[in-house]
Amino acid sequence: xxxxxxxxxxxxxxxxxxxxxxxxxxxxxxxxxxxxxxxxxxxxxxxxxxxxxxxxxxxxxxxxxxxxxxxxxxxxxxxxxxxxxxxxxxxxxxxxxxxxxxxxxxxxxxxxxxxxxxxxxxxxxxxxxxxxxxxxxxxxxxxxxxxxxxxxxxxxxxxxxxxxxxxxxxxxxxxxxxxxxxxxxxxxxxxxxxxxxxxxxxxxxxxxxxxxxxxxxxxxxxxxxxxxxxxxxxxxxxxxxxxxxxx
Amino acid sequence: xxxxxxxxxxxxxxxxxxxxxxxxxxxxxxxxxxxxxxxxxxxxxxxxxxxxxxxxxxxxxxxxxxxxxxxxxxxxxxxxxxxxxxxxxxxxxxxxxxxxxxxxxxxxxxxxxxxxxxxxxxxxxxxxxxxxxxxxxxxxxxxxxxxxxxxxxxxxxxxxxxxxxxxxxxxxxxxxxxxxxxxxxxxxxxxxxxxxxxxxxxxxxxxxxxxxxxxxxxxxxxxxxxxxxxxxxxxxxxxx
Ligand SMILES: Nc1ncnc2c1ncn2[C@@H]1O[C@H](COP(=O)(O)OP(=O)(O)O)[C@@H](O)[C@H]1O
Ligand SMILES: [Mg+2]
Numbered sequence: 001x002x003x004x005x006x007x008x009x010x011x012x013x014x015x016x017x018x019x020x021x022x023x024x025x026x027x028x029x030x031x032x033x034x035x036x037x038x039x040x041x042x043x044x045x046x047x048x049x050x051x052x053x054x055x056x057x058x059x060x061x062x063x064x065x066x067x068x069x070x071x072x073x074x075x076x077x078x079x080x081x082x083x084x085x086x087x088x089x090x091x092x093x094x095x096x097x098x099x100x101x102x103x104x105x106x107x108x109x110x111x112x113x114x115x116x117x118x119x120x121x122x123x124x125x126x127x128x129x130x131x132x133x134x135x136x137x138x139x140x141x142x143x144x145x146x147x148x149x150x151x152x153x154x155x156x157x158x159x160x161x162x163x164x165x166x167x168x169x170x171x172x173x174x175x176x177x178x179x180x181x182x183x184x185x186x187x188x189x190x191x192x193x194x195x196x197x198x199x200x201x202x203x204x205x206x207x208x209x210x211x212x213x214x215x216x217x218x219x220x221x222x223x224x225x226x227x228x229x230x231x232x233x234x235x236x237x238x239x240x241x242x243x244x245x246x247x
Numbered sequence: 248x249x250x251x252x253x254x255x256x257x258x259x260x261x262x263x264x265x266x267x268x269x270x271x272x273x274x275x276x277x278x279x280x281x282x283x284x285x286x287x288x289x290x291x292x293x294x295x296x297x298x299x300x301x302x303x304x305x306x307x308x309x310x311x312x313x314x315x316x317x318x319x320x321x322x323x324x325x326x327x328x329x330x331x332x333x334x335x336x337x338x339x340x341x342x343x344x345x346x347x348x349x350x351x352x353x354x355x356x357x358x359x360x361x362x363x364x365x366x367x368x369x370x371x372x373x374x375x376x377x378x379x380x381x382x383x384x385x386x387x388x389x390x391x392x393x394x395x396x397x398x399x400x401x402x403x404x405x406x407x408x409x410x411x412x413x414x415x416x417x418x419x420x421x422x423x424x425x426x427x428x429x430x431x432x433x434x435x436x437x438x439x440x441x442x443x444x445x446x447x448x449x450x451x452x453x454x455x456x457x458x459x460x461x462x463x464x465x466x467x468x469x470x471x472x473x474x475x476x477x478x479x480x481x482x483x484x485x486x487x
Contacts, residue, residue, distance in 0.1 A: 144317045147297050151315045151392075153337040166325050246330055 033212045038219065041212040049201070053220045056187055056197035059115060060224050061231075063122030064183040068176060070123065071130030076160070078131075079138040089135070092128060100125045100186055104193040117194040122186030126179040133175030137168020166245035173236060180228040184221055248273045248422070249294070254303035256289055263289055267303065267451055269441060273389075274420040278433035280479075281443025287426040288394050294424055295392045312337070314383030316393040320375035322367040328378050329354065329363035335382035349385055356415065357381040373404035380408075384415070391423045397432070409435055410463040430483070434475045435467060445483050454479070 015035045021027040022034045029037055042049050078085035104121050111117040141164055149159045165172075191199020198217040205213035254267035263286035271277060279287050292298040293305065295315055314335060322331045329350050336346055354360050357377040367375060376396060383391055397405040413436055416423060427433050433440055440454040456475060458466075466472055 142321065144319065144321045145323065147292075148315060148317075148321060148334070150297060151295060151313055152334055163323070166323070169325070243325060245325060 030211060033215055037212050038215050042216050045213065045216075049216060049220070052196070052198045052201045052217070053224075056184075056191065056199065056221070057224045057227065059118050059122065059187045059190075059197065060184050060228065063119050063126060063187060064176075064180050064228060066119065067123050067126040067179055067183060068130055071127040071175070071179070072134055072172065074127075075131050075134035075138065078135060079164070080156075085135075092131060095124070096128045100189045101192075104189050107190070108193050113194050115196070118187055118190030118196070118199075121190030121194075122183045125186035125189070126182040129178040129182065130172070130175040133171045133178075134168060137171025138164050140171070141167045162245055169239075169245075173232070176232060177229065180232060181225055184225050184228070188221065248308050250304075250306045252304045252306075254293075254300050254305060256286065256293065256298075257301045262301075264443070264451070265302075269451075269453060271422060271439075273308075273422055275439055276416055276423045276437045277425065277439045277441060278437035279424060279426045279441045279443070280430065280433045280483075281428065282445060283428055285443045285445070287428070287443065291392055291394050291424055291426050311390050312386065312388050313390045313392060314385075314388035316376075316379050316383045316391070316396045318395045318398055320367075320372075320379040322375060322378055324367050326366075327363065328359060328365050328367070328370070331367070331378055332381045332385055335385040335388075338386065341386075353381045353385045356384070357411070373400055373408070376400060376404075376408065380412070387419070387421075389421055391421055393423065394426045395428065396425075398427070398429075405432075406467070412436065413463045430476055430480050434472060434479060435463075440479070442479075442483065445485075452482075 018027060018032065018034045019036060022029055022037075027034065033041075074088070078089060100121060103124060104117075107117045107120050107124075111120055145163060145167070146159070149163055154162070187197065188199040188202070191197040192203055198220050202214050202217045205211075205217065249271045251267050251269045255265040256263045267290075279290060281287050289298060293300055295313055296307075297315075323334070326334075329347075332350050332353060333346060336349065341349075350363070351360070354363055357380055359374065359377055359381065362370070362374065367378070370378065380396065383393075397408055400408065409432065423437075425433070425436055427436075434456065438456060438458060440452075440456065442452040442454060444450060459471065461469055461471075
């Protein structure tokens, strides 16, 4: 917790400074609303805000989970078959360069308005880090260790579960952290075009010049990102504590 | 028991070695001696069936139960010492309690009885190598392949481990293939040497040291040891 102390002090100081300047009439709350105004806005729009918050949060978590399952499974398949890897991986890299904002309208046409489009958009952007880092992890397994498993006559499946996956665990987890931020971005991009959640709250508030609501939504998104990282940290702690990869 | 006939190995079009003809008996302690880069590790990996010959043949007895020790200790960092050692048991028919018993007993042999619960990052280099050796010895291995296992250790620990390995071999008489680039080490440990071609010696040589039975600690000070080291060093430089 100590590591967050400098940031906490800075944020608190800025929040208080804006509040004070605002009271003295030296601040334009139309540009950046002070914390008290944002707080009031959230209270006034409680129902709409929290329902949007939970929608976005739920879809972010679902997308991240789906990205993990898909990206991880793809990486395992790639590592077992070089031909499939060389066929698909370059495509993944190519699609990685296409901005999600440009793809999202297409997804609406294909999948319609609804959560499926939002999840597709989020998975589209957040799958790559997991896929790529798992692949790197699997590739960096010490060659001698692989031979050791060969000498002691371990099956391919045993080698996968007891050597390759635990050996690339830190890579997989690093990819997951990157993906968790991207999943939120993908959900918001999806919500811009497909509607619903904090994404469309931002979109409608923008057209109504409701800066305070936009800021409320931004804070909501930040909280979702934090919750995801916290969940990942807890999972990480449990895995390193209970070590499910024992042979 | 094991036989190499006209064995040769090439990478791309470069021959690493050719016309290798060796035979071993069960229970031999063989050092494979040669300078860095001459192909010792490759030969050892071929004997352990981790690589294949480019020409010639290798015949091995069926159902060997091999152990392998690499130059680095090669432990899995997420497993404890006991769990790492357990990897060496390839048999699927063994019960968990039997497995734990074997692990305990081999840890005692390599003087790590108290360290079973530690993780590799908590061990010194010498201890890591002991774990690696325990993993190779467990379950009464019939063949042991060792690739310069002590090269990275300091002299005190190297001498200690050499002596313990020799003691263990005298008791169990498993076949050992020991790769090294050190003449002293090969003379101290083994019964037979396989010399890679070097200097003006073009052919592979097998040398039977015909050692008398010394106690390991005394052997290092014996005149016979010095004579053999000098003799083989000279031979390798082409002076014999
Ligand atoms: N898989 C490989 N492909 C190509 N060349 C190799 C391979 N493995 C080893 N070599 C080459 O073979 C030579 C001998 O290697 P090695 O058996 O490790 O020697 P040593 O163990 O005696 O030091 C080296 O020059 C090395 O570059
Ligand atoms: Mg070598």
